[in-house]
Amino acid sequence: MRSSRSRTLRTRAGLAWAAALPLVAGALALGAPAADAAGHDGGRHALQGTKPLWATRQADQGATSAAAGVTARVYLAGRDAKGLADHARAVSDPHSAAYGKYLSPAQVRSRYGATHEQIAEVTDWLETSGLKVTDTTNRYLAVKGDVAAAERAFATDLHNYRKSGHTYHAPSATASAPASLADAVLTVTGLDNAPRLAEHHSAELPPPSAVFRNSGPFSSYYGSRTGKGLPSAYGSKAPYAVKGYTGKQLRAAYGAKGWTGKGVTVAITDAFASPTIAEDASRYAARNGDPSYRGGQLSQVLPEKYSHIEECDAAGWYGEETLDVEAVHAVAPASDIVYVGGASCMDDDLLDSLGKIVDGHLADIVSNSWGDIEANETPDVAAAYDQVFQQGAVQGIGFYFSSGDNGDEVANTGTKQVDTPANSAWVTAVGGTSLAVGKRDTYRWETGWGTLKAVLSKDANSWDGFPGAFTSGAGGGTSRTVAQPYYQRGVVPDGLAKAGGAGAMRTVPDISAVADPNTGFLVGQTQTLPDGSLGYDEYRIGGTSLAAPVIAGVQALAQQARHGVAIGFANPGIYQRYGTGAYHDVTDHPLGAGRDLAVVRVDYNNGTDAGEGTTTSLRTLGKDSSLHAVVGYDDVTGVGSPSAGYVRSYRP
Secondary structure: OEOOOOOEOOOOOOOOOOOOOOOOOOOOOOOOOOOOOOOEOOOEEEOOOOOOOOOOOOOEEEEOOOOOEEEEEEEEOOOOHHHHHHHHHHHHOOOOOOOOOOOOHHHHHHHHOOOHHHHHHHHHHHHHOOOEEEEEOOOEEEEEEEHHHHHHHHOOOEEEEEEOOEEEEEEOOOOEEEHHHOOOEEEEEOOOOOOOOOOOOEOOOOOOOEOOOOOOOOEOOOOOOEOOOOOOEOOEOOEEOEOOEOHHHHHHHOOOOOOOOOOOEEEEEEEOOOOOHHHHHHHHHHHHOOOOOOOOOEEEEOOOOEOOOOOOOOOHHHHHHHHHHHHHHHHOOOOEEEEEEEOOOOHHHHHHHHHHHHHHOOOOEEEEOOOEEHHHOOHHHHHHHHHHHHHHHHHOOEEEEEOOOEOOOHHHHOOOOOEEOOOOOOOEEEEEEEEEEOHHHOEEEEEEOEEEEEEEOOOOOOEEEEEEEEEEEOOOEEEEEEEOOHHHOOOOOHHHHOOOOOOOEEEEOOEEEEOOHHHOEEEEEEEEOOOOOEEEEEEEEOOHHHHHHHHHHHHHHHHHHOOOOOOOOOHHHHHHOOOOOOEEOOOOOOOOOOOOEEEEEEEEOOOOOHHHOEEEEEEEEOOOOOOOOOOOOEOOOEOOEEOOOOHHHHOO
16 A cells, blocks of 8 residues: 555556546446346346446547457356355354355365356357457456457447546446356456556566665654654654564564464465565564574465556565565564465456465465555456455455555545455455554554644744644545445444445444554665665555554464464454454544644655755644544444454464
8 A cells, every 4th residue: 555655556547546436337328228137138148337437428539449459358257156155154254154164276166166168158159259268267268359349249339438638448338248148257357448558568577666764763662762852742742753663562562472373374465576575574584583484484476477567666566565574474473475476456467366365275364455446446346356255255265455545535536435455345454553562562552543744843943734734544434335244233333334325335444453654664675775786774664554464464373373273254253353352442542532642753855865854744643534543443443453362362
């Protein structure tokens, strides 16, 4: 997501900021026969969500050239899509007789995967329409061809539309498949080409990004050093921000005790791959008191080639992988870590990474520090993701997603909305906190992550514009597209679940951990130094990109406490523990009503050294846009953060 480097890590078109709108299927073309409740028009099966909302009559630039190229994926529904969802719920619900009775990947394919007959029938339909099938998997068929063939196959016209200053093609009406294939075809993606960019294949990834460094003074633990010569804030002198918490401090804060994650494998997905991750992770562990890596403890599963290297800012993802790996190892130092890199930051490639984990059951716990705003998600893509998540749940695999770094998203998009895939009912959305770890690694308090920034005045006697403007905060809120899952009923207040004015909807996040860059984590990474050479350096980082791997590490500890029995999809169990000693109930005012908190940060203006001076600022904590961390469940921290009793609560 976003770190203290003010760098955005992206999927799809990036965390690009369109206004939120309900995600519904486009209207049928004028004169087309009306579909029945099942989506059939007598001869076709509607593939809902395939006409994007931005493909409006006002933006229509006319028909796309019949000779233009189309690349798409037809995702397969499998034998029994409803049965898969029901099974995923049953094995994940502690109240179900089927709880924990997981299937192997082979059993999932046998019971729910697409049949040879389905694949053959779908292939025949696509090829008869004039499309070429370029790849066939147990999950999808990749196809390419000209617009005319795509229009024949999916019974819709493709038009050009203006969107954000660019022109893209998209279906002018909801795409469809033959009604005879209704049980075989889940959805199709790629009929619109926004923001799918031209591929840039390369044998090598670019070098690491320019070095980033934090300026001191620092606190070594929360409150260890105070800005005594600086103006007061909220009635006292504020402490300097920590240099960056390390594993020992995080393990103490979240109740690791003697558990280490031994016997548990955590997978991490991001785009691309850091060329120095093994050396960086090993060096970081040695410098910061974490156990060294065993042979084979850290492994990577990488694609044969990469694409969208420039558009995705490939080098920017190296720091994300570094953060995720080092954070998981810091919290669960004995767990195995497998990094599964995407060929790019686009949906299809990230889905491939998730699919590899599920199909090979590479891990029981999957940390994902990436996402996009809900307005940019379409139901076709959401369906493809949910199918992977459900298959994982049936196998005992749990997925953890960052909830976002921009609070309610109003500052970025003008509209309240949540992030995706964190909005899925089949994943654990991880929110963020500001964490105070005191002397001797004592947990002091947490507050919801939300930051206001005021800069020191020129005469150093006040904080300009105190308390300042909102800069960042944990993502959260109410989905406009995903109905409330059963496990949130009775826990999430109606005021949040029904905030959209309709029925109860999915509310984000589910659980939380440290995310605030001002109380963040120290990472070590090889970066490009000012002279152009490469060198290892360490810096403080934050964002819910930190919270997700921290929670994944805590879950590895919890699974070890269960004698290695997989937790699987964790949300039913997370909500079952609501209101118990398993959580810190995080609020905006942990020291009492009216007692606000802040830290002082000094930053290099050029991000590297004092050559261009420094800026001193006051960062007020616990001010997350319109979101609030309150007693009980809230839309900043969910049920709270893991306490000393959380891991222990998983013991048989």
